Each structure stands twice: as structure tokens, then as C-alpha cells.
Amino acid sequence: AAGVIQSPRHLIKEKRETATLKCYPIPRHDTVYWYQQGPGQDPQFLISFYEKMQSDKGSIPDRFSAQQFSDYHSELNMSSLELGDSALYFCASSFVHSTDTQYFGPGTRLTVL
């Protein structure tokens, strides 16, 4: 069965650089969620999109922005990177907004030097 695809899987950036993370949901899933998991931490909700519209927002820094495109893939754009942004970034997708199981991708490991 198809799973959530995230790219790249690993990313190394310098402070103050920008990064773009991509997420391709499971086919026919219309909702995408982004989570950030710091070292030794539980995942923290950043933002979600349903039918290409932002549906909820969590503790996402103003330096970050995201969107969902017409083909339902989503991109998380991160600017002015800080050391504290180093984390695993997960994307999840679901078929029915809010009531369905969220299926997580393998994550993008971002390291900021």
C-alpha cells in the first residue's frame, strides 16, 4: 500500500539559511498535518491543511510557512533557520478530516549547523 512520502529524508543547513520540506500524502487523502519532533521530545503539532485550506495552526514560528497544492502535496518553508530548528519533521495525512487515522511519513531530519 502507498504511504506518505517525504523529501528530502535528511537535510543539513547553516544558520539563517532557508529550507523547504515536501510531503506527498497517501492517494485520495485530502488532509495533511505537519509535526516537529525535537531530540527526546514528543511530536508537536505545527499546522494542518484540509482541501488546500489551512484548517488548524499550532506552535509554528512566524519564520515558517506552509501550503497545500492542487494535487494535495504540501510544502513546509522554513526561513532564517536557527540551531533550535534541528529536529525530525513529520508529515501525516488522513482521508476524512479529523475523524480518520493519521498516517505518518518517515520524516525529514533537519540539522542546522
Added chain:
Amino acid sequence: KQEVTQIPAALSVPEGENLVLNCSFTDSAIYNLQWFRQDPGKGLTSLLLIQSSQREQTSGRLNASLDKSSGRSTLYIAASQPGDSATYLCAGGTSYGKLTFGQGTILTVHP
């Protein structure tokens, strides 16, 4: 604001033992509760989803229960195996789908 707590933080059991992982949440207006498994450095694998109107869900050797009135959920693992060793996370969901995670229980099943 939803807060989710998991007890114990770590658990080590011999193979074959039945075990229970506990999860508590502060906001009883939870929409659903999901249990995940995470292997070191890997993504999250969904194990069970319980809607707020349900009391329990079962999948193979796993059984999860939900008691909204007491703010608790449990994950029961029967006949544990070394391959069950992982971190188990519970997460409470809102009507918009946002999941709030607990800190997880690190399970080690030794042969």
C-alpha cells in the same frame, strides 16, 4: 489546552508477558485517541484509533480502551515479543485533527 501523560516512562518485561500501558488526558472533549509505535529514529506507525463514541478497539494482540469520563486510555499488549520493543505514544485528537502527544513509554521485551 490538552495535556497528555503516559505512565510508565519505561517498561522492561520478559517475553510472553501481558502488559498494560497507560495514557491520561486533561480535556475530556477529546475527539479521538490514537496509539502509535515509534522505533528509534523512525516514523510513527499507527496502531489503533478510538473515536470518542467508542470504548475500545482491538487489532491482533493489541487492545486499546478509552474512558472519557476519567480521562484515561490503556493499551494492552498480549503475549509480548522482542519485536514489540519500541516507544509507544498515545495522542488525543481535536475536531480539527490536531494530535497532542504524550511523552511515550519505552518498552523493552527481552527474550
